[in-house]
Amino acid sequence: MARFSTSQTAAAVPLNGRIKKRRTKSIPLIQQVAGADRFWVMLFLLPFIILYTSFTLWPLLATIIYSFFDWDGNGPLELFIRLENYITIARDPLFWLSFRNTLVFALINTAIKLPLSLMAAILLTRKWLWGQRLFRTVYFAPLVIPVAMAGLIFQLLLHPANGAINDLLTSTGLVQRPIDFLGNERLALLSLVIVSVWQIFGQYMIYWMAALQNVPEALYEAAELDGAGEWKKLVHITLPIIRPVAIIILFLAFVNALKVFGLVVTMTGGGPGFQTYVVPYFIYTQALVDFPFRYGYASAAAVLFGVTILLAVTVQGYFVRRAEADRKDYGV
Numbered sequence: 001m002a003r004f005s006t007s008q009t010a011a012a013v014p015l016n017g018r019i020k021k022r023r024t025k026s027i028p029l030i031q032q033v034a035g036a037d038r039f040w041v042m043l044f045l046l047p048f049i050i051l052y053t054s055f056t057l058w059p060l061l062a063t064i065i066y067s068f069f070d071w072d073g074n075g076p077l078e079l080f081i082r083l084e085n086y087i088t089i090a091r092d093p094l095f096w097l098s099f100r101n102t103l104v105f106a107l108i109n110t111a112i113k114l115p116l117s118l119m120a121a122i123l124l125t126r127k128w129l130w131g132q133r134l135f136r137t138v139y140f141a142p143l144v145i146p147v148a149m150a151g152l153i154f155q156l157l158l159h160p161a162n163g164a165i166n167d168l169l170t171s172t173g174l175v176q177r178p179i180d181f182l183g184n185e186r187l188a189l190l191s192l193v194i195v196s197v198w199q200i201f202g203q204y205m206i207y208w209m210a211a212l213q214n215v216p217e218a219l220y221e222a223a224e225l226d227g228a229g230e231w232k233k234l235v236h237i238t239l240p241i242i243r244p245v246a247i248i249i250l251f252l253a254f255v256n257a258l259k260v261f262g263l264v265v266t267m268t269g270g271g272p273g274f275q276t277y278v279v280p281y282f283i284y285t286q287a288l289v290d291f292p293f294r295y296g297y298a299s300a301a302a303v304l305f306g307v308t309i310l311l312a313v314t315v316q317g318y319f320v321r322r323a324e325a326d327r328k329d330y331g332v
Helices: 036-066 084-090 093-124 132-144 147-157 164-171 188-212 217-225 230-241 243-258 262-268 279-289 295-330
Strands: 011-015 018-022
Touching: 036 295, 084 295, 093 132, 093 188, 093 243, 093 279, 132 188, 147 164, 147 188, 147 262, 188 243, 188 262, 217 230, 230 243, 243 295, 262 279, 279 295
Parallel strands: none
Antiparallel strands: 011 018
């Protein structure tokens, strides 16, 4: 009779010529704690619950409530206008321009930073590479710079009159005249994307490096014995195995890129014209800059923007489940 390890959570047991899986019922951690221990668990969780309720749940609920009022942010909520804010936003061309710019920024940003950070992570996980710690530090260093400071630095570097980047381009003869990176309608948004990629690059490189650690080294060794090169190992081993984590990284990168704000405020202010207007900046101007303040209107825009992010997260869950099912075919 076949023997099976009792340490397995789902053991295969032969029964009537078939193999069935004995499933163990998972019990929530809080239910596994009894008596006085449960009190201490709840006591230690209480600060987190208070902070989460105060700074996440309540602002979310308050934003939804404000979106149904014509409110300038001062005084009590009095003028209830039902769905008027949402109807006005649906007809507001500036909001939809901001929405389009946000999607374009997020798509280009994600399409650039993920492949580059993946290639950097693959190189930095190779045993033959010298100075791995140095390269990791160099790539990760921009992340510790505050977004506002990075925006101010690059605003000076990209200045058409005395910016260092234009000086370099003109002195080397690559261009005949200085380029107004932030004042050109075609280049302003792309310039924001490049600065954003430069700053966030190290974070996603670390994510990829963590994902690559899940690939068994034995698979690479077996592939090398079969004569597989680096490209075939990447396509047929690395990417399929890290696919569930890669999907999470992909959607995380996309959702985070949708929240671009600091670089817009410090580098372009939504210009030239409205070419770099993004939804977070639109919400900011409606609530706190343009007079009269339209806090309720900005809240409605925030709710619609939040629904977009929620849809992206929901789609992520679906693809992650599919990727996990496919990954089991590799036995890892």
